Amino acid sequence: MAMTKKEREDRLALMGQIELLKAFRWTEPVEPDVLPPSDGFAEGWTFNHHARRAQATWSNAFNHGFGPAPTTSKFLATQGPMPLFSTAELALRAMRHKLVRSYAETLLDLDRQIEAARTTIEKDSK
DSSP: OOOOHHHHHHHHHHHHHHHHHSSOOOOOOOOOBBBBSSSSEEEEEETTTTTTTTEEEEEEEEEEEEESSOSSSOOOOOSSSSOBBSSSHHHHHHHHHHHHHHHHHHHHHHHHHHHHHHHHHHHHHO
């Protein structure tokens, strides 16, 4: 039996709710697996949790930068070596873990504020 338009819309809405609930889960930490070399360049991935994206990155013993490793002696870099992830997937999984933890800490703080406000209201009403 074919579904009506309303039934299809309800099913899509339910599937969206299921996806949302599945996204709300704890994840394991992921550590960088490419260390800065003592000589030459290492290439890998890192993430920007503010922009919520993984990006190709390079590092040497003194600097790091974004994109492929430089092939000339002139390049734009940021001071300090940086450990990297070997794949974009690992960088994205590490970012997800960081965001889940950050959001959980924010929610815990909010829950504590709500409880403090509830306690204050209960004291005032007595």
